[in-house]
Amino acid sequence: MAACWRDEMTMLSSSGTVWNFAAGPARLPDAVLARAGDALFRRGADGAAAIERPFTGKTVRAVLESARERLIALLGIPANYRVLFLAGGAMHQFSAVPMNLVDADSGLRTAAYADSGYWSRRAMQEAARFAEVSVVARHNEGEAVAAPIVGNWRLPPGCAYCHITANETVDGLAYPAWPDTGEVPLVADATSCFLAAPLDVSRFGLVYASAQKNIGPSGMTVVIVRDDLLQRPARSAPSPVCYRLQAEQDGCLNTPPVMAIEIATLVFQWIAESGGLSAMAEVNRRKADLLYRAIDHSDGFYTAPVIPAYRSITNVRFHLADDSLTERFLIAAEKAGLVNLRGHRHVGGLRASLYNAMPLAGVTALVDFMNEFMRCNG
Amino acid sequence: MAACWRDEMTMLSSSGTVWNFAAGPARLPDAVLARAGDALFRRGADGAAAIERPFTGKTVRAVLESARERLIALLGIPANYRVLFLAGGAMHQFSAVPMNLVDADSGLRTAAYADSGYWSRRAMQEAARFAEVSVVARHNEGEAVAAPIVGNWRLPPGCAYCHITANETVDGLAYPAWPDTGEVPLVADATSCFLAAPLDVSRFGLVYASAQKNIGPSGMTVVIVRDDLLQRPARSAPSPVCYRLQAEQDGCLNTPPVMAIEIATLVFQWIAESGGLSAMAEVNRRKADLLYRAIDHSDGFYTAPVIPAYRSITNVRFHLADDSLTERFLIAAEKAGLVNLRGHRHVGGLRASLYNAMPLAGVTALVDFMNEFMRCNG
Numbered sequence: 241m242a243a244c245w246r247d248e249m250t251m252l253s254s255s256g257t258v259w260n261f262a263a264g265p266a267r268l269p270d271a272v273l274a275r276a277g278d279a280l281f282r283r284g285a286d287g288a289a290a291i292e293r294p295f296t297g298k299t300v301r302a303v304l305e306s307a308r309e310r311l312i313a314l315l316g317i318p319a320n321y322r323v324l325f326l327a328g329g330a331m332h333q334f335s336a337v338p339m340n341l342v343d344a345d346s347g348l349r350t351a352a353y354a355d356s357g358y359w360s361r362r363a364m365q366e367a368a369r370f371a372e373v374s375v376v377a378r379h380n381e382g383e384a385v386a387a388p389i390v391g392n393w394r395l396p397p398g399c400a401y402c403h404i405t406a407n408e409t410v411d412g413l414a415y416p417a418w419p420d421t422g423e424v425p426l427v428a429d430a431t432s433c434f435l436a437a438p439l440d441v442s443r444f445g446l447v448y449a450s451a452q453k454n455i456g457p458s459g460m461t462v463v464i465v466r467d468d469l470l471q472r473p474a475r476s477a478p479s480p481v482c483y484r485l486q487a488e489q490d491g492c493l494n495t496p497p498v499m500a501i502e503i504a505t506l507v508f509q510w511i512a513e514s515g516g517l518s519a520m521a522e523v524n525r526r527k528a529d530l531l532y533r534a535i536d537h538s539d540g541f542y543t544a545p546v547i548p549a550y551r552s553i554t555n556v557r558f559h560l561a562d563d564s565l566t567e568r569f570l571i572a573a574e575k576a577g578l579v580n581l582r583g584h585r586h587v588g589g590l591r592a593s594l595y596n597a598m599p600l601a602g603v604t605a606l607v608d609f610m611n612e613f614m615r616c617n618g
Numbered sequence: 619m620a621a622c623w624r625d626e627m628t629m630l631s632s633s634g635t636v637w638n639f640a641a642g643p644a645r646l647p648d649a650v651l652a653r654a655g656d657a658l659f660r661r662g663a664d665g666a667a668a669i670e671r672p673f674t675g676k677t678v679r680a681v682l683e684s685a686r687e688r689l690i691a692l693l694g695i696p697a698n699y700r701v702l703f704l705a706g707g708a709m710h711q712f713s714a715v716p717m718n719l720v721d722a723d724s725g726l727r728t729a730a731y732a733d734s735g736y737w738s739r740r741a742m743q744e745a746a747r748f749a750e751v752s753v754v755a756r757h758n759e760g761e762a763v764a765a766p767i768v769g770n771w772r773l774p775p776g777c778a779y780c781h782i783t784a785n786e787t788v789d790g791l792a793y794p795a796w797p798d799t800g801e802v803p804l805v806a807d808a809t810s811c812f813l814a815a816p817l818d819v820s821r822f823g824l825v826y827a828s829a830q831k832n833i834g835p836s837g838m839t840v841v842i843v844r845d846d847l848l849q850r851p852a853r854s855a856p857s858p859v860c861y862r863l864q865a866e867q868d869g870c871l872n873t874p875p876v877m878a879i880e881i882a883t884l885v886f887q888w889i890a891e892s893g894g895l896s897a898m899a900e901v902n903r904r905k906a907d908l909l910y911r912a913i914d915h916s917d918g919f920y921t922a923p924v925i926p927a928y929r930s931i932t933n934v935r936f937h938l939a940d941d942s943l944t945e946r947f948l949i950a951a952e953k954a955g956l957v958n959l960r961g962h963r964h965v966g967g968l969r970a971s972l973y974n975a976m977p978l979a980g981v982t983a984l985v986d987f988m989n990e991f992m993r994c995n996g
Contacts, residue, residue, distance in 0.1 A: 241677055262672040265876065273667055277655025289651055289958055291835055294640040294958055327619025328705040328858065331872040335856035366856060452873055457669055459705055459837045459875040462739075463986025478713035478744060480706065494709040495830055497837040499877050503669075579665055580672055580689065 253593045259602035261592040262402045262580035263409050263555060264432065264606035265452040269597045272506045274503025279502050288449050290502050295495050299343060304491060310508035312412045314517055317464060323488045324463040325504070327480070327497045328482060330359075330431045330450035333461055334366035337427055337446065339477035340484075341400045341469060342371045348400035348472075352376040352424070356404065357411030358586050363403060363429060370476060371400065377419075379580050385411060385511055386550040390419045400472075401425045401445060408434035409453075411586040412591065415589045418443050425469060434462070436554050436596060437521035445469050451500055453554070454595050460500035511596065520596050527594045527603045528553035534607045541614045564592065637980035639970040640958035642810065642935060643830040647975045650834060650884045657880050668880050673873050680931035682869060685879050688886035691894050692895055695819050695842060698866045700755070701977060702841040703882070705858070705875045708737075708809045710748060711839055712744035713914060715805055715824065717855035718862075719778045719847060720749045726778035730754045732766045734782065735789030736964050741781060748854060749778065755797075764928040768797045778850075779803045779823060785811035785890075787831075788962040790929045790935025790969065796821050803847060812840070814932050814974060815899035823847050829878055831932070832973050834885045838878035889974065898974050905972045905981045906931035912985045919992045937967035943995055944968065954987045 260267045268276075271502030283289045288578065293300050307325045317323065323520055326332070351371035353364040355378040364373050376395040387408070389516040395402060402421040407414040418426065418440075425445025434449035441447060446465045452458035463483060470484040479485050480494045511520060532551060535542040535558050544551065544558045560566050566589065573581050583589040592606060638645045641931060648655075661667045664677065671678050685699045695701060703709070716729055727750035731742040731755045742751050752774040755766030765786070773780060780799045785792040787810040796804065796818075803823025812827035820827060830836035841861060848862040857863050858872045859964045910929060913920040913936050922929065922936045938944050944967065951959050961967040968982060 258661075258663070260664075260666045260670055262670070262675075263745070265670055265672060266874065267666070267670050273659045273661070273669075276659045276669075278657075281651045281654045283651070286638075287647070287955065288640070289640045291651075291654075292638055292643055292645050294643060295836070297958070299638075327707065327710065327764070329872045331858045332705065332856065335859075348745070367857070369854070394827070450873070457877060458673070458873045459877060476747070478710065480709045481713075494707045495643065497875075498839060499835060504790075513822070519677045577665065580675070 253325055256577070257593075257605075258577040258579055259598070259605055260601075261594075261606070262596070263584070263591060263593045264595075265458045266593055266595050267597040268456045269507065271508045271510050272503065276503050279506060280499055291499055295492060295498060297511050300498060301490075301492070301504060303412060303498070303502060304496065307505045307508065309343065311403055311462065312503060312513065314432045314435065314508060314511060315439055315441055320467045320495060321381060321441060321464050322418070322467065322483075322485050323468065324465070324483065324491045325501050326463055326491070327459065327484065328461060329458065330429055330448060331362070331366070331462055332481070333361050333429070333448045333463065334363045335370060336477065336481045336483075336526050337401070337403065337448070338370035339481060340474045341427070341472055343400060343472045345399045345473065349398045350374050350396040350400065352393070352395050352399050352402040354402070354404045354419070355379065355392070355415060356387045356415075357385075357408035358576055358584070359408055359410060359429065360403070360405040363405065367403070374399075376402065377411070385546045386517055387415050389414050390415065393421070395421060395424050396561065399424045401427045403429070406430040407552050408553050409593075410586055411546070412544075412552045412555045413546045414552040420585070425466065432554050433552070435517060435520065436524050437614070438517040441520050443588050451504060454507075455504045457500040457503040460497040460504065488595075493559055523600065524553050524594060524596065527600055529608055530600070530603050531592060531594070536609055537541050538610075543561045554594055555590065556592045556594060557587065562590070566615070569613060572613060573609060576605075578609055582590055630676065631824070634955070635983075636955040636957055637976070637983055638957055639972075639976070639980075639984070641962070641969060641971045642973075643836045644971055644973050645975040646834045647885065648886045649888050653884055654881050658877055661752055669877055671876075673870060673876060678876060679868075679870075681876070681880060681883060681910040682874065685883045685886065688883060688890065689840065689900060692765060692813065692886060692889060693817055693819055698845045699819060699842050700848065700861075702843070702861065702864050703874055703879050704839050704841055704869070705746045705837065705862065706839060707830070707836065708807055708826060708839055709740070709744070710859070711807070711826045711841065712741045713748060714855065714859045714861075715779070715781065715826070716745045716748035717859060718804070718852045719803070719824070719850055721778060721850045723851065725776045727776045728774040730771070732771070732774050732780070732782045732978050734756065734765045734793075734798070735763075735786035737786055737788060737790060737807065738781070738783035738977070741783065745781070752777075752782065752957060756792070761882070763791055763924045765791050765793050766797050768793065771797055771799070773799060777802045779805045781805045781807070782859045784808040785828050785930050785932060787933050787971075790922075790930045791924045792930040793928050799899050803844070808919075810932050811930070813895060813898065814902050816895040829964065832885075833879040833882045835878040838875040838882065899980065902931050902972065902974065905976065906934060907976055908932050908978070908981050908985055909970060909972070912988055916992055918987075920988065920996050932972055934970045934972060935965065935967065936969070946995070947991060950991060951987060956984050956987055
């Protein structure tokens with residue numbers, strides 16, 4: 241055991257690479273990091289670097305347009321949707337969504353929320369200030385955690401929208417299929433699964449995703465909103481938070497988060513050059529399968545609490561059956577160059593976030609370490 | 619005249635330097651640009667670059683703490699104030715201020731606004747959704763534009779706060795002294811004069827400043843708020859916009875705008891190493907004097923509409939007496955390496971923004987060009 245412990249503590253990856261499994265802000269593609277400094281901070285012939293340019297000028301407008309076009313191409317966003325890059329994170333959208341979509345004058349006073357875990361509950365807490373919130377589904381609270389069963393949701397009368405958290409970053413679960421909400425617009429917080437795979441935007445009235453997962457930088461949230469929802473009066477929305485006003489100004493009602501948008505553009509380009517979202521999905525599936533397989537084949541040494549159909553491919557949540565080993569695991573993992581594996585304080589245990597920028601090699605290194613740790617501590 | 623025109627068009631600065639006079643986002647110090655790429659995008663021993671680190675981790679917390687401490691040291695912020703770095707721009711604060719400070723339960727329903735120009739009017743338009751706005755002063759609408767006369771303001775009953783725009787970026791005017799609002803907290807949008815000179819924070823209940831002027835990056839706003847104002851219930855404020863909730867979490871209720879804060883830290887450091895705010899103020903005064911003197915000594919060829927006592931030292935607004943020469947001036951200036959001099963569309967004419975990062979050499983180049991342009995076109 242003593243020898244084993246020493247082995248484990250010195251299991252530094254031979255390449256010296258440190259793999260960062262943070263849930264977000266998270267690892268960016270190497271190619272993006274390599275280019276970001278020049279993209280933001282090198283002065284051009286106009287005497288200005290990207291970070292120094294007026295957002296009203298042609299150069300910044302071209303960057304915004306390029307970011308929008310690249311994202312539209314990646315996702316195949318239909319023409320009746322508008323794409324906005326807004327300041328702040330998904331948590332700002334938790335209030336922005338009801339502020340924009342509730343329309344009491346037209347009788348749309350209620351908002352339906354599916355409770356799938358930590359972030360959907362945070363979203364509905366915020367919404368409760370601006371809408372009558374109705375919980376239409378809850379995830380099973382049994383041993384195996386699952387997303388709300390899709391189908392047979394009873395939406396309340398006067399329903400302005402139905403909100404889901406497409407992937408629960410903390411709980412490690414995701415929807416295997418989208419619910420059918422009929423005429424009621426389906427709104428998705430897609431933050432931690434956005435761009436991890438193709439997404440049929442036409443299924444949604446609105447999709448939002450904060451950037452610090454698969455888009456890369458923090459400080460910006462993508463909002464994709466269907467044209468007809470921009471007709472709602474949004475009387476309680478502050479101007480920079482109002483989708484309609486921002487759409488009318490192409491997202492430039494006020495200074496947009498230019499730095500984040502510049503980096504997002506590099507990420508969109510990297511995804512396209514890497515084969516697009518289908519290629520991302522294929523690698524992400526392989527990464528997640530590799531890790532879940534190691535967990536499921538550990539004879540209960542490691543456990544994944546989410547039932548297979550609902551498991552997230554981006555946020556793999558797992559536990560040590562003997563929770564007293566968790567700290568030891570984290571220390572040894574860090575020595576082995578595997579960092580930011582601690583689960584969210586709300587659920588404890590361990591979590592490996594496998595966004596697009598995490599290569600298969602990182603997951604292989606993690607699985608090798610997990611097997612070695614099990615051999616020494618099993 | 620023809621020869622003169624040719625001279626003017628070929629008056630490229632011999633060094634090839636292009637001087638960017640944008641009103642914000644604006645020029646950053648060379649030293650900050652040189653270090654920003656590494657600061658944000660170079661991976662450290664932990665396998666992560668600043669942009670990739672979890673905001674809950676020690677490293678990012680240390681960055682936030684360092685930014686806060688540096689700003690407190692620069693401004694000498696008293697201990698009974700909290701410093702927050704929030705996502706978004708000053709326009710987000712236009713609604714955040716009334717959302718946080720209006721307290722109907724305690725009878726604080728009204729908000730006093732001084733109308734000093736474009737941005738104060740935008741601020742009060744936003745506030746009108748969340749407070750009963752009372753305009754307590756207006757700038758003189760005569761030939762010479764001035765900030766509202768300070769003194770003798772009649773604040774309405776139940777006044778939650780009194781708001782001023784310390785420096786009007788568009789109109790080019792600034793307060794020569796702060797009004798005395800007695801027990802009513804004075805709130806300042808200090809965006810475009812923040813860190814241009816020392817500021818006695820103790821005169822204010824709240825000071826906010828979006829970063830893309832003297833702090834540098836866009837996407838972040840500094841909020842300095844006095845402790846007692848955090849006791850107000852702020853019931854209509856979304857959580858990430860609530861000063862109290864953010865203060866309780868040291869600005870980390872949600873992912874903070876880390877990139878912008880990292881760059882701000884470099885800027886704060888540069889200011890301190892350059893002699894602090896007194897040194898900034900001295901150079902800024904010399905730059906502004908040089909430019910205003912050139913305008914005032916042009917025998918009316920150039921005019922500055924703001925009366926001297928109210929002139930901004932950061933945003934110098936001026937006009938050509940013959941407005942038909944304005945486009946020609948802008949084209950020739952650009953050829954001479956002097957860019958982003960067009961006045962805001964709301965007021966027309968010309969504007970040179972002389973934030974901390976604009977060295978005296980840039981203003982000298984501008985004045986030389988202006989004299990030459992006058993010689994050729996006067």
